Amino acid sequence: MWNQLDISGWKERRRGDISGVLGAVRDIIDLIERDGDLALLDLTKRFDRIELETPVIFPEEVEEAYEEVDERLVEALCEAEARITRFHELQKSRSLWLEEVEPGVTLGVRTRPLDRVGCYVPGGRAAYPSTVLMTAIPARVAGVPEICCCTPPPADSLTLVAMDIAGVTECYRVGGAQAIASMALGTETIRPVDKIVGPGNVYVTAAKMLLRDQVEIDFPAGPSEIGIIADMTADPSYIAADVLAQAEHDPHSASVLVTTDAGVAERVGSEIARMLASAPRREIIEQALSQSGYVIASSRSEAVRLMEAIAPEHLSLQVADPMALLSEVGHAGSIFVGPYTPVACGDYASGTNHVLPTAGYAKVHSGLDVQHFCTRSQVQILTEEGLSAIGDVVEALAEAEGLYGHAESVRVRRRG
Amino acid sequence: MWNQLDISGWKERRRGDISGVLGAVRDIIDLIERDGDLALLDLTKRFDRIELETPVIFPEEVEEAYEEVDERLVEALCEAEARITRFHELQKSRSLWLEEVEPGVTLGVRTRPLDRVGCYVPGGRAAYPSTVLMTAIPARVAGVPEICCCTPPPADSLTLVAMDIAGVTECYRVGGAQAIASMALGTETIRPVDKIVGPGNVYVTAAKMLLRDQVEIDFPAGPSEIGIIADMTADPSYIAADVLAQAEHDPHSASVLVTTDAGVAERVGSEIARMLASAPRREIIEQALSQSGYVIASSRSEAVRLMEAIAPEHLSLQVADPMALLSEVGHAGSIFVGPYTPVACGDYASGTNHVLPTAGYAKVHSGLDVQHFCTRSQVQILTEEGLSAIGDVVEALAEAEGLYGHAESVRVRRRG
Known part of the structure; x- marks a missing residue:
């Protein structure tokens, strides 16, 4: 269950094959393009088994949602919102900088928010209010005036509250490829957006890829993953907890521990076995563990090289000198430094974003941030x-x- | 020839239809994937009518190229290189910033150059050494260690010299969709890259779009265009010269003058007619002028609104107070402020980049810069x-x- 892992061909194996759904998704796109709202409601009936009169979530519904939600959770969302906003504010560039590089030649860059964006928040069986915060807050901080948000029906109360707290300007109850197609092409109710961000299943990803010449997207997204570099100083129970947290997301989630210490790898295995006994979502976790495991590196530099080939979505550094390692390691979506920094903190409330490139896409893409919601224009004045x-x-x-x-x-x- | 222009549906009209070449390009991709170098040489023979033994351009050839080029031109390239490098250096982010946002919670961003990129430089009948500089210099300034550059054979001496001056680390004599496929998928000679940048014809664009889930690209590129906002203080001969410069690129190039002064629009027309009489490349220019023209705006704010819908590749502000207008205008690839700032300066030597989003893509994409060659990883330390x-x-x-x-x-x- 926790064994040595062969990481050759990692990138290829992690990139879900969307070819099996392309035909179905293209049909959905064509229907939305032809019939607009009518198709949207029809597809929602077919896939979500819910009959809607309109995809719009009205402000009154959001107000009512507050009544239905535990006050403590509203407070937690507000606290997370404040921390996410604070960190994303730090990412902002000056709206214009100019420098006279030689007499009479002034050059610079003007940064401007996008005009209108769409956030996709997965749902259905589960609800992800945290993803509302992670997609909408960077857009709001960037200054995007129109932020529309789609989530599959029924859309639970906490998600609606999160939309309000995050500053979403239009809320829709629509999911899957039909949501992506509606935001990309527009319907009578949903005006088209310039860019769509946010995670989703294989249908959502296929729709984003197929519509990519008509609407910009953040990056292709796949099942979540973590890479951990650990040495003999690491606490195996911390690593085991991080592996199980990763595994409970999705049967396709994966964890890779790269360590110079075979003893640590073994003790992590024992801890996983112990913790798994009492873990909820056990079936999902066991499936995810089947594509997870450890690699023994002969040296720290080999560990760095091995992890470089993976370019993981989450990278955790549980070594004696994590700050030194931070400057050595390769591309990664988000980096968690030291023993007291579990990925779960970045998922919810440290302030960093949890919408991140997976499957080696971190080699070329950056996690969602304020820059994703801005354009830069070069400026010259002679x-x-x-x-x-x-x-x-x-x-x-x-x-x-x-x-x-x-x-x-x-x-x-x-x-x- | 210089008339009022209907700009409705601008974006859609400007986006070249690649569907007509998709089949042919997919065949080329399949051949490269199956036969590697063999296919590469075969396709080069078929499309470029040149028999090569290898796509590699060897260092000796670059040395010889220096002998064949006018020394004055080598100096001009070096001067342009220095200015482009200087401006792109100003765009660099710190490689790591960290801030303790509350006691025990330190957050930041690590910026890291991509590992390996490919620059595509169009050629064939014409040669574009300036595009070598514009694609490779931002990559080199970002710190990308491997910069490979493809240009169609025969590849003239000035282009080879530009590759050397720009700091390209691998040079290949291969063009079209086969060059894009080789850089994306790899052959025996050309190892795959992580990102491909640079302009190209409809085959190159189609290949970039088709391979976009396997290799990142800069942005979809199409025929060049300029938007000019001018008032009664503008010099019609300057505007006419900018329109003609835009038009000589390509029969599909386009210029739009938005002005509050009908007299200026008319005088620009007279100047164009006068200058055209002695212009080289007249046939190309006349075709480009057929999709160019002016729009009369009732006010300055209407002019801004009209230009916003276009989001032009190049935006020229020829008004009495261009700095005030700079903060009002919408998205644009690159912005040229005031009467003494012709687009041609940004094309070659002011230091800004000339690889820019066209056809309204400036609403979501930024012109090529150092950021295109970096990833940002969010970092947290608790x-x-x-x-x-x-x-x-x-x-x-x-x-x-x-x-x-x-x-x-x-x-x-x-x-x-």
Whole structure:
């Protein structure tokens, strides 16, 4: 159950194959494109077995939801919201910086929030109010004026409360590929958005991939995973708890422990066996453990190299000198440093985001943050002097490329 | 030839339809995947009518290329390289920032360069050494250790020299969809890259879109375009020169002048007619002008609103108070402020990048910059005290979502 793991081909194995659902998802997209709201309600009836009159969640429903939720949980959501907002505020860039790099040549970057975004929050059997916070807060902090949020019906009260706390501006009760298609293409009720973010099942992912030339997405998402680098100083019960937390998400979740200490790997196995006995969601956990395990590295640098090939969604550093390791390790979605930093903290309330690239996508993608909700425009301001300083180079290169009109657009201004 | 333009449906009209080439491009991808280098050389023979023994451009060839190029042009490339490097250096983020947001809770972001990227530089009939600089320099400044560059054969000497000056680490003589497929999937000679950047024709764009779940790309690219906002103070000959420079790129290029002054629009038309008489590349220009023109706005704010719907690749502000307008205008790839800042300067040597989103994609994408070549990992470091401060919230929310193992991973540490 907790064995040595072969991590060759990790990336390929972790990337879920969406080809099996592409046909069905394309049909859903076509239906939404053709019939709009009518298709939306029909598909909801078919897949969620719920008959809706409208996908809209009205403000009165949100108000009522507050009545139904334990006050302590509302407070916990508010506390999480404050911490997530605080950290995402720290990520903001100046809206404009300019620097005169030489006399008369001023260059810079203007940062501007996107106009309208869509957050997808999975649901159905479970509810993920935390994902409402993680998708909507970075958008709100970036300054996005229109934040729409879709979640599958029935949409529980805590999720509705989270939408209110996070500052979502439009709430819809719609899930799956039909939600993605509606936000990408628009219906009579849901106006199209510029970008869709948030996790989802294979249908949601397939819809995001198929619609990617019409709407921007955050990144392809798959089942959750953790990579742990540990040495002999690590506490096996902490590692075991992190592995079980990872495993309870989904039967396809995976954990990889890379350690220079075979004893630690073994003790983690014993702890897992002990904790599993009393764990809820045991069936899911056991399936996830079947694709999890440990790798023994001959040295710390080999451990770093092995983890580099995985580029895990979550990377936990449980070693004697985690800060030194932080500067050595490769790409990862989010990094958890030291023994007192379980992934669960980042999932809910430390302030960092939990919408992260999986399956090796961390090699090129960054976890959700304020930058995902902004564009950067490069800016240049030349004076007559500045133009004269760089004009000769521009004219020479333009003519070398056969673009005479480009050279002429400089000359006409230099003639004065 | 220079008339009022209907800009409704701009985005849709500007997005080239790749569906006509998808089948052919998929065949090329399959061939590269199956036969590697053999397919690469075969496709090069078929499409470029050149028989190669290897796609590799060897260092000796680059050395020889220097001999063949006008020294003045080498100097111009070096000057452009210095300016582009200087501006891109200003964009760099700290490799790690950390802030203790409350006692025992330290959060931050680690920025890390990508491991291996591919730059595509179009060629064939024309050569674009400037695009070598614009794609490779941001990667080099970001710290990417492996930068490979593909350009169609024969690959002229100036382009080879530009690869050397820009700091490209591997040079290949291969173009079109086969170049994109080789960099995405790998062949015996070309190892796969993590991200591909750079412009290209419809085959290149189709290949980038089809391979997008296997390799990250910069953004979909299409024919070049400019949006100009001008008032009565603008010089019609400057605007006309910018329109002609835009038009000479490609028969599908487009220019839109939005102005509150009908007189300016008319005078620009006269200037275009006058300048066109002596312009090289006249046939291309005339085709591009057929999809270009002006829009009269009733007010400055209407001008801003109209341009917002276009989100142009290049945005030129030729008004009395361009700095005020800069803070009002919507998304754009790159912004050129004031009368002495022709787009041609940004194309070659002011230091800003010329690889920019077109066809309204500037609403969600940023022009090529250092950030395109980095990932950001969120980082968290909790102490026992920090974990205790946020533990209750994490436990409450984890249990509300039914993720008991998440709560347990906090509890096991709090028990000490």
